[in-house]
Amino acid sequence: MHKIEASTLEEARTNWCIYAQRIIENYPHDAINSNNVVNTIYTRLDKFLESKPTVENGTIYTSTYFPSVNEVNADYEQVWCKINTAHPIDAANLGFRSLGEHQSNSTMNELALSWAYNYVDDRLKTAYQTADVTIDYRESQKLTGLTWSRAELVWQKRNNQSYILETPYLRTGNLLFEALSYKHYCKLLSPKGAVDFIAQISNT
Incomplete structure (x- = not known):
């Protein structure tokens, strides 16, 4: 768990x-x-897009970016992550190894909402439970950094009780250039976005 x-x-x-x-x-x-882990939170989109996650000298480097409301078509805050696949982490012999197959990006969106539910007060918890919201978690794989950078996190309302949440991601294996190999990029619902969603649903 x-x-x-x-x-x-x-x-x-x-x-x-x-x-x-x-x-x-x-x-x-x-x-x-x-x-x-050294996680750099970028405040400029161009610098974030230029950044590359890596594993060097026993340290894992990742990148974070919170797009502004002017940069994305979204009602709730997103967080964009650039992380490493398991290959370079395992190869670095840090004293632990991946337990197996990588998990879906949607796992993080589910966890954001689960964490947010436990974080909000009892009134919001009860109201959110009563609303009986269902979310269809999906993900869409992009083939290049350019298509990923331009892709949107899809947060679509079907009706008052049903939503679609789809994460665009890019995952690379061993490519010709080491700087582009073994990367995983994803656009996720942030914990703040999840808290705001629960609050809005609970107050309608």
């Missing part, structure tokens, strides 16, 4: 891509954390 250890919204928000590195690539809970 995956666990998000954050106790505050800001902690969850700023560390979400570290959690994604651990959970999507299927590592033990205590293996990947702020002790062995």
Whole structure:
């Protein structure tokens, strides 16, 4: 069972891509954390898009970006993550290895909503339960960095009780250029976006 250890919204928000590195690539809970990950939160989109996750000298490097409301067509905050696939992490012999197949990007969206539900107050919990919302989690694979960077996180309302949440992602294996190999890029619902969604549903 995956666990998000954050106790505050800001902690969850700023560390979400570290959690994604651990959970999507299927590592033990205590293996990947702020002790062995340097997660850079970019404030400029061009710098984020230029960044590359890597593993060097025993440290895992990841990238985070929170797009502004002017950059995306979304009602709820997103977080864009650039993480490594398991291959370079396992090859670095850091004292742990991936437990197996990588997880769906949708796992992180489900966890965002689960964490947000546990975070909000009892009134919102009860109202959200009563609303009986269902979410159809999906993901769409992109083939190049350009198509991924231009893709949107799809948050589509079917009706008052049903939504579609689809994550665009890019995943590479061993390519001609090492700088482009073994990368995983994804656009996710942020914990703040999940809290705002639950609050809105609960107040309607």
